[in-house]
Amino acid sequence: MDIKDITVVVDLGGDRPATGVAIDLAQKLGAHLTGLALAYDPVVPGYAVTPVPVDFMISARNQALDEAKNAQQAFTKLATEAGISSEARIIEVMSGGGLDGIVHDVRLADLVVISEDNPEQPEPVRDALIEAVLFHAGAPILITPRKLSGPVDTSHVLIAWDGSITAARAVRAAMPFLKAAEKVDIAIVDDGKELPTGQRVTAYLARHGITATPTTVPNPKKDVAAALKHYATESGAGLIVMGAYGHNRLLEWILGGATRGMLKDLTIPLIMTH
Numbered sequence: 001m002d003i004k005d006i007t008v009v010v011d012l013g014g015d016r017p018a019t020g021v022a023i024d025l026a027q028k029l030g031a032h033l034t035g036l037a038l039a040y041d042p043v044v045p046g047y048a049v050t051p052v053p054v055d056f057m058i059s060a061r062n063q064a065l066d067e068a069k070n071a072q073q074a075f076t077k078l079a080t081e082a083g084i085s086s087e088a089r090i091i092e093v094m095s096g097g098g099l100d101g102i103v104h105d106v107r108l109a110d111l112v113v114i115s116e117d118n119p120e121q122p123e124p125v126r127d128a129l130i131e132a133v134l135f136h137a138g139a140p141i142l143i144t145p146r147k148l149s150g151p152v153d154t155s156h157v158l159i160a161w162d163g164s165i166t167a168a169r170a171v172r173a174a175m176p177f178l179k180a181a182e183k184v185d186i187a188i189v190d191d192g193k194e195l196p197t198g199q200r201v202t203a204y205l206a207r208h209g210i211t212a213t214p215t216t217v218p219n220p221k222k223d224v225a226a227a228l229k230h231y232a233t234e235s236g237a238g239l240i241v242m243g244a245y246g247h248n249r250l251l252e253w254i255l256g257g258a259t260r261g262m263l264k265d266l267t268i269p270l271i272m273t274h
Contacts, residue, residue, distance in 0.1 A: 003176050007034045007106045007139075008113040010071045010088075011123060017148040018115035019075055021269070024151035025142075026084045029176065031110070035075035035088040036102060039068035040124045065090070099125070099132040109139045111173075116266045118146040130263070134244050140173035140273045145266040152269045153238025157181040159212070160228055160258075161188050163196035166243025169273040171201065174241040177271070178210050181239075186214040187231055189224045189258075225261025232268050244272040 006029075008022035019035065026033040042060035068090045079086035091101045106112050112133055117126035133141055144152070154177050161167055171178070178184055184205065186198050198214030205212045219227040232240055244259045262270060 001110065001172070001175065003029050003110040004031045005034075005108065005110045006031045006113060007036060007109040007111075008075075009102070009115070009129065010035045010037045010075045011115055011118075011121075012037070012067045012071050014118060014121045014146075016071075016074065016115070017146065018113045018144045019078060020150075021142070021144050021148065021152055022113040023078055023082045023084060025111070025113070026079075026086070027082060032085040032087075033079060034109070035072065035079065035086065036105065037068040037071040037075065037088065037090050038093055038102065038124075038129075039064045039090055040093045065092075093124075099129055102129065103132055103136045106133060106137045106139050109137075111142055111271075112137070112139045113142045113144065115144045116146045116263070127263075134272065134274045140170070140271055143263065143266060143270045143272065145269065147267075148269065154181055156183045156185070156235070156237050157239045157241060158232050158235065158237035159184065159186045159201070160240060160242035161186045161196060161198060161201055161214070162191070162243070164243050166245065166274055168201075168243070170241050170243045170271060171204075173273050174271050175208065177239060177241070178205065178212075179208065181210075184210055184212040185235060185237065186212050187217050187228060188214060189217045189227050189231075190219040191224050192219075192222065223261065224258040225264075228258070228262065229267070237268060239269050239271065241271045244274045 006022055006026055008018050010016060010019055022033055072088045072090055076088050091105060093099060093101065114130055117123055130141065133139060157177055159171060186201060188195050188198055202212050202214055217227050217231045
């Protein structure tokens with residue numbers, strides 16, 4: 001499937017690396033780019049003893065809208081300068097209303113670009129936003145490291161393969177990047193179970209004109225994410241493609257897992273699907 005419709009969640013402040021990445025991809029792929037700036041309603045703690053003054057709530061909401069408008073304007077300026085087809089809008093995230101607004105907005109996107117959260121300039125509910133898009137929007141996500149200083153290097157793509165349905169979906173979603181790459185590797189991390197051979201995915205890619213090399217990655221510390229990150233860095237990959245939450249979602253959130261491990265301290269851009 002071609003990528004012709006990209007949505008980026010515009011960070012409210014900082015360097016906004018996701019916006020730069022999305023604009024670059026829109027230029028290369030000839031895609032339309034939508035910038036979403038999120039305005040978060042103020043949240044009142046459940047343990048609050050006294051009612052929060054109405055004036056405070058109004059002021060906090062207005063501030064959130066102003067921040068979203070500034071982000072929207074910053075996106076519009078950059079997109080216009082890049083000469084791409086684009087639009088920008090603000091979505092209000094209501095207290096207690098979840099993230100339904102953005103989920104509905106991105107359901108027809110071919111790719112959603114979101115930046116990893118920056119602890120020095122944290123975005124509200126960033127982890128929950130990524131999870132909501134993964135599980136409820138059905139769109140692949142490109143998560144950019146917060147310290148990314150330039151466009152995504154798509155010349156060398158690494159596929160994290162475990163034979164799961166989510167990994168297969170990720171491969172199909174990333175097909176435009178795989179076809180354009182100069183080198184495609186398939187990493188099969190030893191997780192102590194019977195490993196897929198990589199033969200089927202290699203043959204599948206070959207039928208699409210893509211030559212890929214499978215490699216079994218050792219995992220002495222029994223940490224799939226750490227092993228995958230190390231291999232990706234050592235091999236010089238510029239983009240990782242993997243399925244998200246291939247195992248029990250609740251168990252991964254409680255005990256940790258490959259998905260959570262990959263999303264922590266990200267150094268290489270990551271395409272994920274569920």
